[in-house]
Amino acid sequence: MPQSPAADVTALRLASVRIPGESALLDIQVLDGEVSRIGPAGQLPVVPGSREVDLDGRYVIPGLWDEHVHMTQWALGANRIDLSGAASAGEAADVVRSSIARLDDDGAGLTVVGVGFRDAGWADVPSLALLDGATRGLPVALLSHDLHCVWLNSAAASRYEVAVDPSGLLREDPAFHLTRELGKLPDAVVDAWVRESAQAAAARGIVGIVDFEMTWNRDVWRRRVAEGFDSFRVDAGVYPQDLDRAIGAGMRTGQPLDGGNGLVRVGPLKVLIDGSLNTRTAYCVDPYPHGGRGLLTVSEAELLELLGRARDSGFVPAVHAIGDGANEVALNAFAAAGIRGRIEHAQFVRRQDFARFGELGLTASVQPAHALDDRDAADSNWAGRTDRAFPLRSLLDAGAILALGSDAPVAALEPWTAMSAATTRTRQDGRGPWHPEQALTREEALTASTRGRGRIRVGNPADLAVLDGDPLAVPDAVFAAMPVAATLVAGRFTHGGH
Helix, strand or coil: CCCCCCCCCCEEEEEEEECCCCCCCEEEEEECCEEEEEEECCCCCCCCCCEEEECCCCEEEECEEEEEECHHHHHHHCCCEECCCCCCHHHHHHHHHHHHHCCHHHHCCCCEEEEEECHHHCCCCCCHHHHHHCCCCCCEEEEECCCCEEEECHHHHHHCCCCCCCCCEEECHHHHHHHHHHCCCCHHHHHHHHHHHHHHHHCCCEEEEEECCCCCHHHHHHHHHHCCCCCCEEEEEECHHHHHHHHHCCCCCCCECCCCCCCEEEEEEEEECECCCCCCCCCCCCCCCCCCCCCECCCHHHHHHHHHHHHHHCCCEEEEECCHHHHHHHHHHHHHHCCCCEEEECCECCHHHHHHHHHCCCEEEECHHHHHHCHHHHHHHCCCCHHHECCHHHHHHCCCEEEECCCECCCCCCHHHHHHHHHHCCCCCCCCCCCHHHCCCHHHHHHCCCCCCCCCCCCCECCEEEECCCCCCCCHHHHHCCCEEEEEECCEEEECCC
16 A cells, blocks of 8 residues: 555545445545545545545455453553463463573562463462462462452562462452552553554554553553554543542543543443452352352442442443343443443343343443353353353344453453454364354444444544455454454554555
8 A cells, every 4th residue: 555644634535445245446535534525436526635545445444442451451461471371270380480480680679470360260279389389489470361360479478468368369359459559660661562552453453442441541541642642542441439530520431531632531430340250259140169159349239329420420330240140230220320331241141131231221341252261161150051141142132232342451452353253152273153142243243343333434533444355255264363454543544554
C-alpha cells in the first residue's frame, strides 16, 4: 500500500475496498476523522486536499474492540516468567528455578514474578515448602492466570508483610492487593511496555479497549496520552473504592477525559461480586466437588446500593459475575435498581436466567477464549452442567447484547483468537469442539467485537481494520490468525499504511 497520509491531513479516501461477503469495489471517504461517504469505486466526488490510499481490493471492517482488558497487567505479564505451560505445581517450581538460575547477581533486591499458572487441573498442589525449595531465598510471587490467586514463597511473604498458610496462596482481595504492589515499577518502564503491547494490539485490528485495571485509571491514561500514546481508544473503568472521587470530579461513563486527546473516556463502574472458576471461588448455586459454593464478595443488598448510586450519577455498572449463583444475584440487583448495564464474564448461568439478560437490556461482556482454556476445569467443577457454561449462543438468543473481549492477561489481547473460539469452540489442536451448540456465527462474532455493531456507517468515527481476506469466507485456521494489513483510528493509521 502507498504511504499513509500525514497526521495533519483531515481528508482521506480509501480506494478500492470490499465489504465482507460482497464483491463490489467501493471507496470510503473520511473527513475530519469520520466516515463521510461510501460509494462505488471511482464515483465519489473528490474532496479538495484529500489523500488517496489504494487498498487494492482488500476487505474493510469496523475496527475491533476488546471489551475487557487489564492493560497494565497485560503489559507487565509480557515481561514476567511465563508459567502457562506448567502442568503441575512441581513443573511451575522447576520453571521458576531455571529462571532464577539465569539471573545476574543472584537477583539481589528483586522480587521474581511469574504469571499464568492454572492449578485447577493439577494433580499436585502448590505449597510454601515447594516454592521455598526452588527459589534460593529470593522473594518470589507467582500470579495465577486469572489474577485471583498469588502463590508466594516465605521471602516474598516477609517482604510484603502478608500472612500465608502452608499452601503459600493468597486469594481474592489479598491477592489483588499484592498484585497492585508488584506492579509498582517506575512509570516510564511500565508505560513503555504498555506502548509496545498497544502497538501489537493495533496490528491485530484493535481500535479500542475497556480497561479495567484495578487503580485510579484516569491519571494513568492522562499521563500516557501526554507522553504520546495514540494506538487506540480507551474507556477507563472506575472501581467502587474510587466512586466518590469520580462523582466529586463530575465524571460519568462515556464522558471524554480532559487531557485524553479525544482517545480516552470514562468507562463503566466495575464491581466484582464473586471469584473465578480456577480458584473455585466463583459463587455457584450447587457445591463444588471439593466442597463449598465459592465466594459472594458483595451481597445482593450491597450491590443494589452500588447500582443505585451508579444510576443516579451517570455510571454504567459492569458487574463481574462468573458462577451461576453470582449471575442470579447480579440479575436480581439490576432488576431492582431499574438500570441497564453489563455483566462481565457470565460464564455459568441458570437456564431460567438467560431470558432475564434480554428482558433487562443487559450486555454480556464475555471472553470466548476462556471456554477453551477452562473446559477441563469446567467439566471437573461443573460436571454434568457445562451445557450452560460459557453460553454464548444461549445469551445471544435470549436477547443479550454480546461484547467480546479477552480479559488480558487472562487470555491474550488477540481479537481473532477470541472470535475463533466463539465460532469454532476449539483451538484447531486436535481436540473436538466443546459444546458446539453454544457457538456463534462469524457475522455474530464480528458484530460483538465492534462498537459499530458490525457495519461501517456514514457519520461514525473512521475506526477501521483492513484485512487481506474476507473474514466470512477464509478457512477457520486463517480466521484464527487473520492477516491485518492496516488499522485506522479516526482516519489515522495506527498500523500499516506504508
